[in-house]
Amino acid sequence: MTSPVYLKIFEDIKSKINNAGLKPGETILSEAALCKEYGASRATVRKGLAILVNEGFIYSIPGKGHFVQDPQHNKYTVFYDEMKNSINSVDKTKLLEVNIILPDERLANELQITKNKKVIIIRRLFYTDGEPVAYDVKYLLYYKGMPIVEKEIEYSTFPEMMAKGMPLFSLKKTLTISAQIPDDMIKKYLDIYNQLALLVVEQKLFDHENKPIGLGITSFRGDYIKLLGSGE
Amino acid sequence: MTSPVYLKIFEDIKSKINNAGLKPGETILSEAALCKEYGASRATVRKGLAILVNEGFIYSIPGKGHFVQDPQHNKYTVFYDEMKNSINSVDKTKLLEVNIILPDERLANELQITKNKKVIIIRRLFYTDGEPVAYDVKYLLYYKGMPIVEKEIEYSTFPEMMAKGMPLFSLKKTLTISAQIPDDMIKKYLDIYNQLALLVVEQKLFDHENKPIGLGITSFRGDYIKLLGSGE
DNA sequence: CAGTGGTCTAGACCACAGC
DNA sequence: CTGTGGTCTAGACCACTGC
Numbered sequence: 001m002t003s004p005v006y007l008k009i010f011e012d013i014k015s016k017i018n019n020a021g022l023k024p025g026e027t028i029l030s031e032a033a034l035c036k037e038y039g040a041s042r043a044t045v046r047k048g049l050a051i052l053v054n055e056g057f058i059y060s061i062p063g064k065g066h067f068v069q070d071p072q073h074n075k076y077t078v079f080y081d082e083m084k085n086s087i088n089s090v091d092k093t094k095l096l097e098v099n100i101i102l103p104d105e106r107l108a109n110e111l112q113i114t115k116n117k118k119v120i121i122i123r124r125l126f127y128t129d130g131e132p133v134a135y136d137v138k139y140l141l142y143y144k145g146m147p148i149v150e151k152e153i154e155y156s157t158f159p160e161m162m163a164k165g166m167p168l169f170s171l172k173k174t175l176t177i178s179a180q181i182p183d184d185m186i187k188k189y190l191d192i193y194n195q196l197a198l199l200v201v202e203q204k205l206f207d208h209e210n211k212p213i214g215l216g217i218t219s220f221r222g223d224y225i226k227l228l229g230s231g232e
Numbered sequence: 233m234t235s236p237v238y239l240k241i242f243e244d245i246k247s248k249i250n251n252a253g254l255k256p257g258e259t260i261l262s263e264a265a266l267c268k269e270y271g272a273s274r275a276t277v278r279k280g281l282a283i284l285v286n287e288g289f290i291y292s293i294p295g296k297g298h299f300v301q302d303p304q305h306n307k308y309t310v311f312y313d314e315m316k317n318s319i320n321s322v323d324k325t326k327l328l329e330v331n332i333i334l335p336d337e338r339l340a341n342e343l344q345i346t347k348n349k350k351v352i353i354i355r356r357l358f359y360t361d362g363e364p365v366a367y368d369v370k371y372l373l374y375y376k377g378m379p380i381v382e383k384e385i386e387y388s389t390f391p392e393m394m395a396k397g398m399p400l401f402s403l404k405k406t407l408t409i410s411a412q413i414p415d416d417m418i419k420k421y422l423d424i425y426n427q428l429a430l431l432v433v434e435q436k437l438f439d440h441e442n443k444p445i446g447l448g449i450t451s452f453r454g455d456y457i458k459l460l461g462s463g464e
Numbered sequence: 465c466a467g468t469g470g471t472c473t474a475g476a477c478c479a480c481a482g483c
Numbered sequence: 484c485t486g487t488g489g490t491c492t493a494g495a496c497c498a499c500t501g502c
């Protein structure tokens with residue numbers, strides 16, 4: 001039941017910041033002072049401080065000391081998976097097209113390639129409980145180890161497709177989330193007859209050198225998906 | 233120019249994971265072995281490993297060893313600020329209403345309060361370059377140190393409003409992002425005559441005990457906002 | 465039992481802030 | 484100059500795993 005000393009130090013200082021009303025920029029006791037206060041070695045004190053730094057409560061300036069950090073009020077963590085969201089999950093997909101195309105201006109630009117470089121296009125429909133809920137297009141640069149088995153393509157998430165045959169942890173990604181009105185093609189695919197907004201999520205994948213290797217655009221029925229985020 | 237030993241260890245192992253094609257679940261050299269390999273003390277080796285753990289590359293099981301972690305392919309970081317997004321910024325706001333109301337069923341539920349508990353409502357319009365771009369409603373539970381000056385309300389972000397007079401770092405938040413068709417009231421406020429989708433962002437704020445203390449709903453013109461995220 | 469990681473100590477030397 | 488944090492060593496003891 002006895003928790004480690006460094007955790008005690010961590011929690012003490014954390015609650016001092018919260019309860020004793022320390023303001024951002026104010027200084028924390030020095031490491032030496034904390035050693036005395038807790039009768040602990042410097043390594044132990046530093047371990048406690050390291051956690052505080054790591055979790056964004058304080059920062060340190062060599063030669064000066066530790067200071068209370070300004071809280072980040074606008075940072076959120078979002079879990080996004082085309083196939084699975086907070087409301088329900090994709091239980092069926094339909095492969096509309098797998099093809100090799102030459103990119104148009106916009107796509108060549110997005111993927112930072114010339115217009116004569118071939119690109120794989122995959123178009124799918126996502127279903128939940130038999131209803132079409134999203135229209136999905138992916139553009140991939142050819143990569144070694146790329147999935148070519150249709151079964152694999154049908155139920156793969158975009159990062160899953162691209163991570164195959166790539167070094168672990170080398171995949172970087174960006175998301176762009178917007179709301180749009182469906183065009184006629186999407187209306188047809190998604191059985192939309194009334195007014196309905198689309199939540200459009202664009203995923204761009206990059207390799208370890210930050211070169212784009214894929215672009216994915218998923219258009220969800222607005223009544224089907226909600227993206228969730230959390231932060232502190 | 234000589235970087236610390238623990239960083240060298242960190243980067244070596246990281247690139248071993250990426251290039252030598254280690255699979256998730258495979259084991260890393262033991263701390264003792266790494267000490268020998270780098271001629272370093274255990275503390276130094278552990279510091280390198282700690283970074284790898286912290287950044288999600290490996291995990292450890294006491295008594296067994298360190299193992300390669302499964303990469304998180306669906307985690308993203310999103311920066312969201314009602315007043316400032318990637319495309320442009322709110323340069324003017326209009327306060328439509330500041331009032332005290334009794335919550336209806338849904339609101340009482342969201343805020344986990346009884347229906348006779350009073351709630352502050354703030355309704356605003358956000359403008360960019362003279363055009364209305366978002367309709368914003370906030371519901372706040374009364375809190376000590378709450379802003380009551382109109383100027384303060386007009387240009388404050390939701391977390392900014394609530395963080396006043398609260399302990400630093402005690403504010404927790406969730407986001408819910410969806411796409412909707414505007415109702416008539418919002419159409420009027422936002423000068424929408426054609427078909428246009430709304431990107432609706434719901435923010436819920438919680439205190440340190442995870443009790444809801446505020447709900448904010450911002451409806452952006454779909455052609456005005458894109459939310460951005462990034463991950464690795 | 466030997467091997468693993470988790471905690472902790474008591475030193476040391478360094479570069480840098482600030483007086 | 485003293486005080487600060489940053490790096491590093493060489494030990495120690497513990498709890499746990501797996502044979």
